[in-house]
Amino acid sequence: MLSLSRQRSAAAGGVVLVLRFGVGSVLNYSLGVVLAWMLTPSQFGSISVLQNLLFLCSALLSAGYPWALAGVIARADARADVDAVYRAALVGNVGVGVVLTLAFVGAQLTRGVVPGASGAAVALMAATIVMTSASTILQGALNGERRFDGLSFLQTADIGVKVALSVMLVSLVQLRVGGVAAGFLGGAVTATAVGAWALRDRLPGRGPMAWRATTTRALPMTVATSAVSLILTTDVIALSLLGQGHGVSAVDVAVYQAAAVLARAPYFVAEALGSAVFPFIARAETAAAVRSWFLAAYRWVPLALVPLQLILLVTPETALALFFPAPYERGAGILRLLAVGSLGLLTADMLLKTLYARGLTAPLARRLPIALLVEVVALVVAVPRWGTTGAAAAFAAGSWAGAALLGHLFISRYGAPWPSRSIAMRYPLALVPLAALLPAADVVPELPALAVIAVGLALYAVTAVRVRLLRDEDVTRIRTFLRRLRPKRRAARA
Known part of the structure; x- marks a missing residue:
């Protein structure tokens, strides 16, 4: 039963957050796919830049103060130690939101970063950034409190309202960029309201702020996490800015965004897994315990995410054709490069959360900007020469540079x-049936191709169980979950 204030274990929290990702990803991808079908590629390209800018601002606002607050809550034994940090984190993050808002408005007025954005759309985006600065603090608090039900409901409500409003305004009112901007604002307002309700028993009243200590914790994490967020989003923004004089059109940005929507899905699954184990890594007492908690989360990457990446690598044309109109199928080569890069970035993000939970903020702040610099230099060199292919290659280079630097640490x-x-050795063995079937998906029509992919995934799952890649406790949890569903089904039929 859903309870917004319930505390959960790492295993249960991982399930809740991954289920949230499942619902959220369906909604997010539905929005991308629906907009791609409703709008011209040029219009979709403009909205893609808007989405990436707002995602970047959200990621930057989630980077420092929310994680500093989550870490303090996860480690604190006394309530008094937390309240002053709550106040400082909220005030500090809202201040960061105001700075980002001013920077965005200035860039839009001088460079026209989001093509075709009206003054009303810019105002809506500015309000969204400020509102997000409050909602991300509440997300950090829910994570630190291990209230994963509340965190997942907040994020799902945010996405649901955003998608519903955007589609309604674009389809019924014929708003384009402004309609999507209004949808994002509605989602941010909803998220803030849900977060405040879920934490109503923990929110502090007036009192002193631990300003210096909180900012000292937040600043290095802001640098490190912002670098990851910039690696994830800079490629699309760079295409809009650097490609303007080199033959990169809004249509090219739209094709790139369609490929990115599919390629980066595993990143958000891994982000949910990393968030679930964060409070427990923070409390781990030995190096062996830290290593064990990290492996508990990361083992799902080769087990559940690599098979999905394999589909994108072997049958990118089919993947694009299943979700997007025909003009977007020319992004197959881009999709392959982005899939490779996403695997590196999700590894870097999971390592980032683990190392930050252990307080290694200074080394993180030194290393991750190097990875971002690798991507930026590659974008400056590659986008004017190779356009979208160059941007995808730059993203992959920056992502794997981050994974290598944090892996070494x-x-x-x-x-x-x-x-x-x-x-x-069991992982490649389990992948053999899927890898053998996937080439057939590229030579048959779309619906049979989908059936081939589904059969390949089913055979992979059976093989993974047979070779004991799934632990006994994993199988037990799945069986228990399925048994709990049966009475509900019977009651529903009755």
Whole structure:
């Protein structure tokens, strides 16, 4: 039963957050797909830039103060230690939101970052940024409190309202950029209201602020997490800015965004898993415990996410054709590069959360900007020469640079988190049926191709169980969950 104030374990929290991702991703991708079908590629390209800008601002606002607050809550034994941090984090993050708002408005007025955005749309986007500065603090608090039900409901409500409003305004009122901007604002307002309700028993009243201590914790994490967020979004924005004089049109940006929507889905699954284990890594007492918690989350990458990436690598044309109109199918080569880059970025993000939970903010702040610099330099060089392909290659380079830098830091502090050799050899064995079937999906029509992919995934799942990639406790949890569903189904039929 859903309870917004319930505390959950890491395993249960991971399930809740991944289920939230499942619902949220369906809604998010539905929005992208619906807009791609409703709008011309040029209009969709403009809205893609808007979405990436707002996502970037949201990620920057989630970077420092929310994680500082989550870390303090996860470690604190006394309530008095938390309240002053709550106040400082909220005030500080709203201040960051105001700065981002001013920067966005200035860039829009001078460079026209979002093509075709009216004054009303710019005002709506500005209001969204400020509102997001409050909602992200509440998300950080819910994460630290291990109130994963509340966190997942907040994020799902945010996405649901955003999608519903955007589609309604674009389809019925014929608003384009302004309609999507209004949808994002509605989602941010809803998220803030849900977060305040879920934390109504924990929100502090007036009192002193631990301003210096909170900012000292938040600043390095802001630098590190912002670098990851910029790696994730800079490629689309760079296409709009750097490509304007080099033959990159809004249609090209739209094709790139369609490929990015599919390629980056696993990143958000991994983000949910990393958030679920964050409070427990923060409390771990030994290096072995830290390594164990990280592996508990990361083992789902080769188990559940790599098969999805394999589909995008082998059958990118089919994946695009299943979701987007025909003009977007020319993004197949871009999709392959973005899929490779997404695997590197999700690894970097999970390592980032683990290392930050252990208080290693200074090394993170030194290393991740290097990865961002790799991407930026690659974008400056590659976009004018190779357009969308160059942007995708730059994204992959920056992502894997971040994974390598943080992987080295993790191993130097906690040892190599490798599985045993026997377990590692079972992963490619389990993938054999899927890999054997996927080439057939590229030579048959769309619906049979979908059936081929579904059969391949089913055979992979069976093989993974047979070779014992799934632990006994995993199988037990799945069976328990399915048994709990049966009485509900019977009651519904009655």
